[in-house]
Amino acid sequence: MNRLKFVLFVSVVLLIVSGSALYAQDDATPIKIGLYAPLTGPVAFLGEGFQYGATIAIEDMGGEIEGHPLELVVADNKCNPTDAVTAIRQLIEVDEVDVILGGGCSSATVAAQDVIKDGETPAVSATSTNPTIYNGMGVGGNIWQFRVNPDDLIMAGAFANMIAEDTQRLSLVAENTDFGRGALNAYKPIFEELGLEIVTEDYFDLGTADFRPALTRIRASQPDSLLVVMTERDGSTFMRQLREVGVDAKIYSRGSLTSPLFLEYTEDDPTIGEGIVEFSFWAAGLDPEFDAHFLERFDTPNSPHRGMSYYVTRYVIGEAIRNAILNEGEATRQTIRDELEATSIETPIGLIEFDDHNxxxxxxxxxxxxxxxxxxxxxxxxxPVDHGE
Structure with missing residues (x-):
């Protein structure tokens, strides 16, 4: 499928959308939205998705908020801790952004917390689901970090009980990241309480090309079901090889293996994903009007990272900026943070309000x-659920 391609710089990409100034801040003062996401490496498609979502959100806001032009400043975190710290420092200390969106994957978001706190810059996660992030936010010590998406501990109770309805023997499969390990660490105690037998547990590096040895072992273990924690690129390879090996089990997903982007990666054989049941915080069809709008704009379908980037940029960050200008007279890091804390807005993904852990x-x-x-x-x-200490 033809797709609109962005030019991705390894360090920083600057997108400036101009508008006219109406309020008390300097007429030429833009508001800078920083984005740190993986632009290179095995999950670069996630960073591309975040750029798509933030870009179309800025376009839909007219390129400005209350007369102040918006700038999108993008830094590559490569979805690894070291580069995440570098990317965040670049955005806070060099680019001097006013608010940050990201990091596109849990490993980057976990690593960035102390830098965000020390840099006193508001940051909003749209998709990072590692449960350990929760305890550090808000009353946990970092008042600058917010998270819109639920984490895997918040989601685990409902989904684990569903899996247990038709499962006694379970295989666990996840990417070897803070996302994958964080998810399975949330689910395993619940599965144990429910009496499920975990017959295999496997973790794979991002970009793994051959899952067949593990799949052969999984097949021999005869599970009733698999819980797979992967995103579209690796997940499409895994599911393709699972069908080849002949694993006969129900597939449950906590990732993005039912998204239109997954279907794009497997369009040569639409049966590859047949019957997968997925629990998430975004779904194609939840907001059909925006799905169509996104497809028309980029000639590629909406997906969890693309859609959540849009909703967080437009409805959460955008409204916090607007309210900071209207209520405080200017959009600074502090006033935007304060308005994020006060967020209460209905969106296509539900009511967004933050608890005392942000x-x-x-x-x-x-x-x-x-x-x-x-x-x-x-x-x-x-x-809310108990996250412990």
């Missing part, structure tokens, strides 16, 4: 693949 609770979503198409079939109310 954590929001949008809908959980359930979706599957039927006849080669994503089918969204339910939303699930998510509530």
């Amino acid at each position: 954590q929001a609770y949008p809908f959980g979503t359930l979706q599957t693949i039927e006849d080669g198409k994503t089918v969204f079939f339910d939303t699930v109310e998510l509530v």
Whole structure:
């Protein structure tokens, strides 16, 4: 499929959308939205998705908020801790952004926390689901970090019980990252309480090309179901080889294996993802009007990272900037942070409000693949859970 390609710089990409100034801040003063995301490496498609989402959000806001032009400043975190710290320092200390979106993967978001706190710059996570992030935010010590998406501990209770309804023997498969390990660490104690037998547990590096040895072992273990924690690129390779090896088990996903982007990666054989059941916080069909708008703009389908980047930029960061200007007279790091804390807005992904740990609770979503198409079939109310110490 033809796709609009962005020029991705390894260090920083600057997108300036101009507008006219109406308020008390200097007429030429732009508001800088920083984005740190993986632009290179095995999950560069996630960073590309974040750029798509933030770009179309800025376009839909008219390129300005209350007359102040918006700048999108992008830094590559490569989805690894070392580069995440470098990217965040670049945005805070060199580019002097006013607010940050990211980091596109849990490993980057976990690593960036201390720098965000020390740099006193508001940052909003859209997709990072590692549960350990929760305890450090808000009353946990870092008042500058917010998270819109639920983490895997928040989602685990509802999904684990669903999996247990038709499963006694379970295989666990995840990417070897803070996302994958964080998810399975959240689920395993619940599965144990529910009496499920975990027959295999495997972790794979990003970009793994051959899953067949592990899949052969999984097949021999005869699980009733697999829980797979991967994003579209690796997940499409894994599912393709799972069908080749002949693993006969129900597939549950906590990643993005039912998204239209997954279907794009497997369009040569639409049966590859047939029957996958996925729990997430975004689903194709939840906001059909925006799905169509996104496809028309970029000639590639919406996806969890693309959609969540849009919603967080437009409805959460955008409204916090607007309210900072209207209520405080200027959009600074401090006033934007204060307005983020006060957020209460209905969005296509649910009501967004932050608790005392700066954590929001949008809908959980359930979706599957039927006849080669994503089918969204339910939303699930998510509530706070005990994250321990």
